[in-house]
Amino acid sequence: LQYPHATVEPLLSGISLRCSDWYNRLGAGSLLTGDPAFNYQEHELNERLKRLYPAVNEEETPLPRSWSPKDKYSYIGLSQNNLRVHYKGHGKNHKDAASVRATHPIPAACGIYYFEVKIVSKGRDGYMGIGLSAQGDNMNRLPGWDKHSYGYHGDDGHSFCSSGTGQPYGPTFTTGDVIGCCVNLINNTCFYTKNGHSLGNKLSALSFCPCLSFQPNLYPTVGLQTPGEIVDANFGQQPFVFDIEDYMSEWRAKIHSMIARFPIGERLGDWQAVLQNMVSSYLVHHGYCATAMTFARATETMIQEDQTSIKNRQRIQKLVLAGRVGEAIDATQQLYPGLLEHDPNLLFMLKCRQFVEMVNGTDSEVRCFSARSPKSQDSYPGSPNLSPRHGATNAHLHNTGADSPTCSNGVTPTNKNKSHNKYTGVSSASASSSPSSSPSSVNYSESNSTDSTKSQPHSATSNQETSDSEMEIEAEHYSNGVTESSTRIMNGTYKHQEILQADDNSVGNGVADDSCSSRQLCGGNQAATERMIQFGRELQALSEQLCRQYGKNATHKKMLQDAFSLLAYSDPWNCPVGQQLDPMQREAICSALNSAILESQNLPKQPPLMLALGQATECVQLMAKVRSGSCSFARVDNFLH
């Protein structure tokens, strides 16, 4: 599980979701059993670290959470979940000094990192040092004495920067004081705090404080030297005494203003052209024909693609998003002959999706058997097709979901008994669901007769040259079914705005509808169910054929299994693999088909906007890898609204 994913596939809204996703798993994995207070603290810690360092990917670069029982000198004792450090040597002279490092180095993606240490007891002489050191530094020393190590010492208040002699820096510290160490990986400096007060690092003539020029990975480090010295670390387990978030907010603002004020000088015209092109190509890519035309007119730019071609793509996309995959395949074959034949993978994906939509009762091959329930009809506009999320995001998201133990559990049994149990599974499922569902489906068809006649003309006209307004009708129909026809005629360019607003609502509504409706297999129709099973067999045959032709394909196998598994449950919508039925799942295949068509027309399969977004995301990732701390405050999702 990575965040964000390291391909150029851009991420729009999936970011926050995924972030919390791995976090939950991580938290669950690292919890110790038994002690509820400790669990609570662990939870607090995770929450705080997540808030402070949102850009850190802990799978790659874990954050320090305690002192390392391995990376310490023998005179150091650890207790209290490896947070408390005490000295247990002789403490005769500096040769008896002893240090301990944290479990992990500070990831550069933190941007600004902070930890605190409370002096529980200053012991005999209070020769305590708090700071940073690199792995491999001698642990028989206080931090600051060796190369790549930095420390602030309690007995004299001096700061040691890779040298045995310190510089006057701050006040001394002793029992009861809380000392903090802040590493700024943006300007590569470090400063210390005492009881919540910054001791500073900005100095002109007398530079006391470390400038961490180029550094290997640095670890939080504490060193003790005389008996009785005890200190407690706070890596985020408790609220910090120093207001580190306030300090971070200043740097966030600095970096954002740096970005906002990035000088473009004389290239202003070029930039504008690039931006207009990005917007225009994005609109074209997703088939917002009228919007794209209007935009092109207003900005006096050209659209590369032919208008008819845009509309064709738009129509196909709409069919997929409406769950009418069969029709989409037909239309593709008709308009772009040879495309699917040359891309059997895509065809197979489409067919699998068609099977899923048959289960759903939305595909036209099953829909023709009965009037649809209004719920399944609504599910088309319910999916946020008007502001496309990028397909790859969602596909990725759900793949990862399927990898998690809970999801794979449901799949495993079918996996084993695939060849034998599959069809019995199907029949039992249809047997259990169809008798109970038929009466209600009759009721539906009667009560919704007006509704279905209303939507009928749309599907009838959809094979002809459909105009943009159809899309708008559908959207308005969803948001406000009564006034649809009047608004359609009257509102010229305003329409688009309304659609977008309607769409915002529709996301929420669509989900709510899905969860509370009682849905039935293939719309509850017997004949449709039989057609579905027939189709399933064809699909199986296609799979076997592809297997013979191109060799085994694990992805196909998995796809087919997942699709067929739906039939193993009496309520496919509420089963472990039921997520496939979510209209949102259409977006991935829709975007794949759209890209394939565009590619066949020698047009970019990704809109440049998405490409730029993906590149920016990737660039920020790379910044973290080369230890450029500003990446944490220049995250792409900060700029997406």
Added chain:
Amino acid sequence: MKNAVIGNNRQKANLIVLGAVPRLLYLLQQSSSSLELRTECAVVLGSLSMGTENNIKSLVDCHIIPALLQGLLCSDLIFIEACLRCLRTIFISPVTPVQLLYTDPTVIPHLMSLLSRSQHTQEYITQIFAHCCKTPEHQTVLFNHGAIQNIAPLLISPSYKVRMQALKCFSVLAYENAQVSMTLVNVLVDGEQLSQVFVRMMQRDKPIEMQLTAAKCLTYMCRAGAIRTDDNCIVLKTLPCLVRMCSKERLLEERVEGAETLAYLMEPDIELQRIASVTDHLVSMLADYFKYPSSVSAITDIKRLDHDLKHAHELRQAAFKLYASLGSNDEDIRKKITETENMMDRIVSGLSESSIKVRLAAVRCLHSLSRSVQQLRTSFHDHAVWKPLMKLLQNAPDEVLVMASSTLCNLLLEFSPSKEPILESGVIELLCSLTQSDSPALRVNGIWALMNMAFQADQKVKVEIVQALGTEQLFRLLSDPDTNVLMKTLGLLRNLLSTRPHIDQIMSSHGKQIMQAVTLILEGEHSIEVKEQTLCILANIADGNTAKELIMTNDDMLQKIKYYMGHSNVKLQLAATFCISNLIWNEEDGSQERQDKLREMGFVDILHKLTQASDPNLCDRAKTAMQQYLA
């Protein structure tokens, strides 16, 4: 006209010279004029007011302010906004007398009522208030008309300008005003305490202007006693915020304001001084304040040089003030300050700068540092600070004189190595003239310095003091209405009357007057401290060889001593017993007669009684005295 004058100061001046203002005002005030016309007039006037200071003077001379204020009574919002905009521009100009806002008592309540009209009225009105609230009276007027309740909600206005002006209003309202400050702490804005709103405005990602002004608000509330100095919002928020304002990254104006506000915040609190002294290396950060104009700016950029020069004085005085505040209590901090690069040299040159503000701040800083025994003995002497200080004392304005003479007091302490050279520079005349000043602070400092000077001094110095001051002036000071002056004068007398030969000499020449003065004070209505000091003088007199007789022959005085031996205050009892003990001391001539006389007067009984006193000192003293009789 409107289009002609926009952005053109010459055209503005031309129009004004041609008499456009009275005509515009006439049209503006004519209720028969259409609203559009009146609004346009207000807009043109607003444009004219954006011109030079001379333009504004001309407008004010044409009585524009009452006319525009009158216009605010109109109900049309556009017209009101145009009037307010013009009024705002006029009132924020330094040439406009702020009093004009308060002449008509109905104006302020009306402005308060207009606050709810629009964001523009809010912005202009709060800006007017923020600029026109200059005295405690202004604060009271605004406070009484509900300024706090009306302006507090504006702190969360969606408009940044409104928030900022509202914040500025609170900073001027709360300054040295306990009533306002106490009210402010209890105000809730959208369910949140005002202090928390200010804390949020100090967050580091907020604009600097906002952080600084919010910090000022909290500082003033704290100094007015409405917020404790150990409150987290002061210790962990306001103080660090103000320290940040002193950093090199900030603009020169911000650094000046930051340092001055910080100095004011921590002036009375040693704990805040200690925290500030270690925060972000403040002490060495301030050293940068003296590096303007920097050598770099002189070469590279003439504009920058001009800017630096303009602020150089302000920066220096702000740094001196902050150093003074930092070092006013803690010896370690004082040490840190004097060890800062070239610090003492900077103070010395600051004392003779042309700017009075800098001189005053420098002498304040010096005064603060002069409270350190160690610094007096070392750095003060090494840098001969007394020289510029003495120079400063000649013909300086009173406020400088107060600080300088106060510093001089410390430099004249007997352990100070500067004492000798100062004495030789003929300071006595100067100090004696200070004791005749109308300012009580100067009188105190003058007599205080003399008192310090007389402590364990040579006979020659003492005589010089008495001669220079003159007995007449000395006795005038003994009846000074200021207790401090009286105390220091008594202190001077006591220092003069020490060691036996000196006592006898001074008493032989001035004995009569001194005894009179002592009688007067002991009979008068004075504090315990004053009477104690006086009894101590009497005890010193009783220690002289010949001076003793002045008491022994004065039965009235002896009765007084007797009275104070039986006083309810132990300190007075002790001092009086001391006096008797000196009179009956055995080894001196005529002690037998004195003992006999005092026994007759019943002193032995009193002493006997005092040996049973609960206070151990008094008890000891009485026993020692009794032993004189037994020996």
